[in-house]
Amino acid sequence: xxxxxxxxxxxxxxxxxxxxxxxxxxxxxxxxxxxxxxxxxxxxxxxxxxxxxxxxxxxxxxxxxxxxxxxxxxxxxxxxxxxxxxxxxxxxxxxxxxxxxxxxxxxxxxxxxxxxxxxxxxxxxxxxxxxxxxxxxxxxxxxxxxxxxxxxxxxxxxxxxxxxxxxxxxxxxxxxxxxxxxxxxxxxxxxxxxxxxxxxxxxxxxxxxxxxxxxxxxxxxxxxxxxxxxxxxxxxxxxxxxxxxxxxxxxxxxxxxxxxxxxxxxxxxxxxxxxxxxxxxxxxxxxxxxxxxxxxxxxxxxxxxxxxxxxxxxxxxxxxxxxxxxxxxx
Numbered sequence: 001x002x003x004x005x006x007x008x009x010x011x012x013x014x015x016x017x018x019x020x021x022x023x024x025x026x027x028x029x030x031x032x033x034x035x036x037x038x039x040x041x042x043x044x045x046x047x048x049x050x051x052x053x054x055x056x057x058x059x060x061x062x063x064x065x066x067x068x069x070x071x072x073x074x075x076x077x078x079x080x081x082x083x084x085x086x087x088x089x090x091x092x093x094x095x096x097x098x099x100x101x102x103x104x105x106x107x108x109x110x111x112x113x114x115x116x117x118x119x120x121x122x123x124x125x126x127x128x129x130x131x132x133x134x135x136x137x138x139x140x141x142x143x144x145x146x147x148x149x150x151x152x153x154x155x156x157x158x159x160x161x162x163x164x165x166x167x168x169x170x171x172x173x174x175x176x177x178x179x180x181x182x183x184x185x186x187x188x189x190x191x192x193x194x195x196x197x198x199x200x201x202x203x204x205x206x207x208x209x210x211x212x213x214x215x216x217x218x219x220x221x222x223x224x225x226x227x228x229x230x231x232x233x234x235x236x237x238x239x240x241x242x243x244x245x246x247x248x249x250x251x252x253x254x255x256x257x258x259x260x261x262x263x264x265x266x267x268x269x270x271x272x273x274x275x276x277x278x279x280x281x282x283x284x285x286x287x288x289x290x291x292x293x294x295x296x297x298x299x300x301x302x303x304x305x306x307x308x309x310x311x312x313x314x315x316x317x318x319x320x321x322x323x324x325x326x327x328x329x330x
Contacts (some may be wrong), residue, residue: 060308067301076297088302097278098286098303102310105262105282108197109314112261115201117254120208125238127209128216139210146206154270157199161185189279192272196280199267204260208253215249216242251322255315262311283307 067088069081092098127138160167163184172180185191219242227237243250265284268274274281274289281289287307291300 063301063304066298067305069298071298071301073295076295081298084298088298089306092299092302092306098306100278101281101283101286104278108193108264108280108282109258109262111197112200112204112264113254113257115197116204116208116257116261117250119201120205120212120253123205123209124212124216125242127213139213142206142210145202146210148203150203150266151270153203154199154267157195158271161195186272187276189276192276193280196268196271199271200261200264203267204257208257211253212246212249215246219245248322251318255318258314258318259311262314263307283310 066081068083068085069075070084070087071081075081123138123142127135130138159165161169163169163182166185168185169180169183172183185195223241223245224237227241232240262282263284264282265288268280268282268285269288272280274285283303284307287300287303290303291297
C-alpha cells in the first residue's frame with residue numbers, strides 16, 4: 001500500500017497564499033523603531049524643558065530654600081547657611097512695613113488693571129467701528145507702542161515730565177498754568193505714582209486692546225442687528241451681546257494684566273526706585289531693596305515667596321469667579 005498523503009498545507013487551505021510568520025528577530029527589530037517614534041516628540045521638547053527648568057524652576061526653588069535659611073553677605077561668600085525654619089517669615093509678617101507695602105501693591109494693581117481694561121475695551125470697540133484705513137492706523141500705532149522696549153518707554157516718560165525741559169510742563173505753562181513752571185513731578189509721591197500708572201497703562205493697553213478687537217471680529221453681525229431691531233442702545237448691546245460672548249476672553253486678559261502689573265519692577269525702579277519716600281514701593285521693589293540694598297537675602301527671598309503666594313491667591317479668587325459665571329450660563 002502506498003504511504004498516506006500528507007495533510008494539505010494550511011497556507012493553501014483557502015485558495016490563497018498566506019505569508020509565513022516572521023521570525024522573532026524580525027518582530028523585535030520592527031518594534032524598536034516604533035518605540036523610538038513614540039519617544040521622538042519628547043526628545044524634541046527636552047532641550048526646551050531643560051532650559052525652562054534651569055532658568056525658571058531652579059531659581060524659584062533656590063529662592064524658597066534661602067527663605068528658610070539665615071543667608072546674609074557672609075553666607076553668600078563662605079557658604080554654610082543655617083536653616084532657621086519660619087523665622088524669616090515671622091520677621092517679615094511681624095513688621096508693619098510689609099503690610100503697608102502689601103496695601104500699596106494692591107492699590108497699585110487695582111488702579112492699573114481697571115484703567116487698562118476700561119481703556120482697552122473702549123479702544124477695541126472704536127477700532128471695530130472705524131473704516132479700513134483708520135483702523136489700520138490705530139492698530140499699527142498699538143503694535144508700535146507694544147513693541148517699544150520697556151526702558152526706552154520709561155526714559156521717554158522721564159523726559160516728558162522733566163522739570164525744566166519737559167514737554168508736559170511747557171504745555172501746561174503755555175495753556176496758562178503758571179504754577180507748573182519748573183514743577184518737579186518726581187519730588188512728590190502722588191504725582192510720581194500717577195506718572196507710573198500712566199506709563200504702565202500706556203504700555204499695557206495695546207496687548208489688551210488688540211486681543212479684545214480680535215475677539216470682537218468673531219461675534220456674528222446678526223446678533224448686533226437683532227439687538228438693534230429690538231431697540232437696544234450701545235450700552236445694552238455691549239452688556240447683552242458683546243460682554244457675555246467675550247466673558248472668558250475678558251477674564252483671561254484681566255488675569256494676565258493682574259500678573260504683569262502686580263510684579264511690575266523695571267518701570268518703578270528706573271524712575272523712582274520706590275520713592276519718593278516709599279510712595280511707589282511695591283512688593284517686587286521692596287524685595288529687591290531688602291535683598292540687594294540691605295544684603296538681607298533671606299528676608300528678600302521670604303518677601304518674594306510671599307509675593308508669589310499673594311498673587312496666586314488673587315488669581316484663584318478671580319478664576320473661581322470666572323468658572324462660577326461659566327457654570328451659570330445656560
